[in-house]
Amino acid sequence: MRSGTTYFSAPSCFVSPSRRWLVIGGICLLLGPKVVLMAPCWLAGVYAYRCRNSERISVATAGFLLGGSVLAFFGYHYFDLMRTFSEGFVLPYLGEWAHTQLHFSRYFAADWLLAAVIAANFVAVRRLTDVLPDLKVGSFGWIGKAGGLTYALYIIHFPLVYMWGALLKDWPTGGGKYFAVLALALSSIALVAFLGVDSAEDGRLSTRCFAVNWHRSEPGMKRILMIAYHFPPLAGSSGIQRTLRFVRHLPHFGWQPLVLTANARAYERTSTDLLADVPAGTVVHRAFALDTARHLALGGRYIASMARPDRWISWKIDAVRAGLRMIKTYRPDAIWSTYPIATAHLIGAELHRRTGIPWLADFRDPMAQEGYPADPLTWQCFTDIEKEAVGEARFSVFTTPGAARVYRQRYPEASERIVVLENGYDEESFSMLNSDELRSEPINPGTLTLLHSGLIYPEERDPTELMVALRLLKESSGPAAGGLRIRFRAAGHDQLLRQLAQTHGVADCIECCPPVAYREALSEMLRADGLLVMQAAGCNEQIPAKIYEYLRAQRPIIALTDPAGDTATTLVGAGVKDIAPLDSATAIAALLARFVDALKRCEIQLPHAEAVRRASRRERTGELVRLLDSL
Numbered sequence: 001m002r003s004g005t006t007y008f009s010a011p012s013c014f015v016s017p018s019r020r021w022l023v024i025g026g027i028c029l030l031l032g033p034k035v036v037l038m039a040p041c042w043l044a045g046v047y048a049y050r051c052r053n054s055e056r057i058s059v060a061t062a063g064f065l066l067g068g069s070v071l072a073f074f075g076y077h078y079f080d081l082m083r084t085f086s087e088g089f090v091l092p093y094l095g096e097w098a099h100t101q102l103h104f105s106r107y108f109a110a111d112w113l114l115a116a117v118i119a120a121n122f123v124a125v126r127r128l129t130d131v132l133p134d135l136k137v138g139s140f141g142w143i144g145k146a147g148g149l150t151y152a153l154y155i156i157h158f159p160l161v162y163m164w165g166a167l168l169k170d171w172p173t174g175g176g177k178y179f180a181v182l183a184l185a186l187s188s189i190a191l192v193a194f195l196g197v198d199s200a201e202d203g204r205l206s207t208r209c210f211a212v213n214w215h216r217s218e219p220g221m222k223r224i225l226m227i228a229y230h231f232p233p234l235a236g237s238s239g240i241q242r243t244l245r246f247v248r249h250l251p252h253f254g255w256q257p258l259v260l261t262a263n264a265r266a267y268e269r270t271s272t273d274l275l276a277d278v279p280a281g282t283v284v285h286r287a288f289a290l291d292t293a294r295h296l297a298l299g300g301r302y303i304a305s306m307a308r309p310d311r312w313i314s315w316k317i318d319a320v321r322a323g324l325r326m327i328k329t330y331r332p333d334a335i336w337s338t339y340p341i342a343t344a345h346l347i348g349a350e351l352h353r354r355t356g357i358p359w360l361a362d363f364r365d366p367m368a369q370e371g372y373p374a375d376p377l378t379w380q381c382f383t384d385i386e387k388e389a390v391g392e393a394r395f396s397v398f399t400t401p402g403a404a405r406v407y408r409q410r411y412p413e414a415s416e417r418i419v420v421l422e423n424g425y426d427e428e429s430f431s432m433l434n435s436d437e438l439r440s441e442p443i444n445p446g447t448l449t450l451l452h453s454g455l456i457y458p459e460e461r462d463p464t465e466l467m468v469a470l471r472l473l474k475e476s477s478g479p480a481a482g483g484l485r486i487r488f489r490a491a492g493h494d495q496l497l498r499q500l501a502q503t504h505g506v507a508d509c510i511e512c513c514p515p516v517a518y519r520e521a522l523s524e525m526l527r528a529d530g531l532l533v534m535q536a537a538g539c540n541e542q543i544p545a546k547i548y549e550y551l552r553a554q555r556p557i558i559a560l561t562d563p564a565g566d567t568a569t570t571l572v573g574a575g576v577k578d579i580a581p582l583d584s585a586t587a588i589a590a591l592l593a594r595f596v597d598a599l600k601r602c603e604i605q606l607p608h609a610e611a612v613r614r615a616s617r618r619e620r621t622g623e624l625v626r627l628l629d630s631l
Helices: 004-014 017-031 033-050 059-078 081-094 096-101 103-135 140-147 149-167 175-198 207-214 240-253 315-330 343-355 376-392 401-410 412-417 427-431 435-439 464-476 494-503 518-527 546-553 566-573 585-600 609-614 617-629
Strands: 222-227 255-262 283-287 334-338 359-364 395-398 418-420 448-453 484-489 510-513 530-535 557-561
Touching (some): 222 343, 240 255, 240 617, 255 315, 315 343, 359 376, 401 566, 464 494, 494 510, 530 546, 546 609
Parallel strands (some): 334 359, 395 418, 484 510
């Protein structure tokens, strides 16, 4: 109880700002108003732990502070400054009665000195650790771990000194006993701090992990905090690939990713097949999150405000807390949040606001659009989120030129900070497959099979006109009438597809297949006679992420989309010519007939090799790094 600094160390460092004053007030009420005399210790702790401007201190000054603080700490104990300050300075000024009434706070002056000494030590070690990679210090690991002793020393030095002093009570009083007790106490603290390095990745802040502030995976590597709902073990969404592949390739460009995602219970479907693609040692924190529609509904109904801007708004509460903790621990150089879960941008905005760390808002596709979201209140939420993101983020990133163009027109004041970073394919995943062997094993021997891999949307990828086109082909009795089948893999609306096929009499021309593991889906693309992409004119500013995998599969591609949209533009630029509007059954039927004829005559043109190379995820990661390096 004599160590007043201890009362303030925990709340000053590890309690959120909204609750910190409540904790301090509770401590004062519990221990009495005299504890307010310890407030300068708390302020010193806040400055030392939260100060992000240590780089303004020169290396020479940091070295002086480090050496001086170590000597001051030894002198503090050796000369018993606690008692000296109390009896030599405080007692004469306050008098015997007031001095007695202060109880443990009578040592406040000495505690102020101790807090200043430890704050100076903490700031000095932080500054020196920042430059160690540049100095190529061979013992960096040990020096970095030693830096973690500072706050462990701050909090637990008194109990340990008393414990070892009691164990060595039979030793004769003198310098030998003093240095033995101090050495044993420091050794105990070192053990606690060093053990904490190994627990850094589990995200717990306790006495065991004060050393993690100085943990670096590789000297000189920068860090980026990546906020993404779509991350393994989520299954059923191609959107997972963007974040996952950035995480995999960023270390090759000198950036260490720190992933803040949702816990697995928030995902409707999970699969372990992509967990192995997360690089070993990657820091991943899964914050608590619920799906409002599944976890907070009664009889299938839930309060609408609990699903705005999306069903995972509960993720924000714990994610902000966890993100601040990760920032304290790893001190990232940038924050990156990614849509299509809008809550990710809310989390990114809050962390940016609280820390000032540069923020990249990865929109991918437009958020608020005409008629989407259909609910006016949700639409307003989307509008507010995108307005804040475009205004506050250093860069707003989109996957298509059309989307970037729309937002430059919508927010002209931020046009220079709106950039394009397209999706891509993962070369490593394809290189694991025997492409030549798979291409020689067709999906349906004797029948030409077009594969649509991924979700079908009733509006954005409406298959109605495609079914009509299949009926027209069937009625024409042409070469394509009975020799063509379309396989829908993981469409998500199998009942709709079967119902439409039954209505138009083409049930024998389609197959609806369940989701499969990612690499199995890639294998199927290689085996298909042709690959089908569908995108309505209302999504001209969007490009389905799977088309880049289609390009890499080097199979014939047929696109049902608006020729003026970004999807068609990208495909044409890669050498794909077979395109027809999704809303024209006659144009689709004519295209299918030509496509089947060209396939049979082996006259189909495959995507250009150079366009395919530029679309790799590694190339895209290089583009992201150029943005990060410009911050």
